[in-house]
Amino acid sequence: MKKFAIVISGCGVQDGAEIHESVMAMLAVDMAGCFYQLFAPDMLQLRVVNHLTGREVDEKRNVLVESARIARGNIKPLSEYRAADYDALLFPGGFGAALNLSTYGRDGASMKVNSEVERAVKDAYSQKKVIGAMCIAPVVVAKILGKGMLTIGSDRGTAADIENFGAKHQSSGKGEVAIDLENKIFTTPCYMLSSSIKDIFVGATNLVNEMVRAME
Template identity: 55%
Template sequence: MEKMKKIAVVLAGNGVYDGAEIHEATLTLLAIARNGATYQCFAPDVEQAHVVNHLTGEEMAETRNVLVEAARIARGNIKPLSDYDAKNFDAIMFPGGFGAAKNLCTFAFDGVDCTVNPDVEQAVRSTVAEGKPVGALCISPVLIAKILGDVKVTIGQDEATIQAIENLGGTHQKTTHGQVVTDDKYKVVTTPCYMLDATIDQIADGADNVVKKILEIM
């Protein structure tokens, strides 16, 4: 019997405004399970850029840890991203949410001059070096473009973000709900999710289509 494929999922905290987008994260996990693979969640063990009150959108005067917060989504079954070894996984995926652009890198604050968390960069580079696929949803493709440069991705249709991706050396393809763009050279698979004005079922479609494509190109 063929061994089940194992996909690493990198979470950026818990909640759209300062962490991982919870619908995108959960539906990614569901898509992996429904397509006959298994997952392991990871997150960098670092302090969040800031904490946002999700009811008011206001910043809160407290600090939180990305790994501790992401553990909420993973039901406690999560590892520090520094433990990730590309040899032990068949692919890696990055759900979106502002945390991807605030905690995994600093794109939300610094644009194209952003820095990337070293564990995140190492995870992406080592996965690509192994010839294994990378999936990225929503704003996460920006992070991949920052690391890899000349990569083809989609974030949907947002002109400012498209310009940033192109300034980073990437190629952007405009898409709508559930559509997937694949970079054949790097095996990077992306979809826009909540970068578009989307509903939760459209997010499910996007996550499912990325997982299906990743399993197809393994």
């Protein structure tokens, strides 16, 4: 059975992991007959948002603790991730990828990446594991590796940043997957486009299926 490490970044699109994308990723891995383990960095969120009003609130929340809501408690600190134990590394999106896993949402092209996330991606890449990313998360992979063909959909500004990092951007539509077999990187746009939850399911399923195919 192939094993996926899925890295999430909190709970809720505005300040953490996008819940639909995270759940659809888990569902797609399960439907493909594979195993998954969830991980998240043990750190404070950059910001906390009231998802009913859309306003930032003055409180502190921990990324790992919030991520445990999606994981139903079955989650590990990202510091415990070891690339040798898994066949694939997968990142759902949400603003958490751009605020907690990295600072892209605050700093744009001058972004920095969380050290544990950087280690995980570099270790997975060096061991020739399959890497997947959804929504805005491909920006993080592009910044770390500085190579590969990725997609975030069709946003020109974000695509330009990806190319400035040394990677290449491929425009894509709902449910489509950018496939980079040379670097074993697979990406899909999800909510970077005006998608429905059905589109997220299709995109996650297509992404995971392509990742599994690359392992065979």
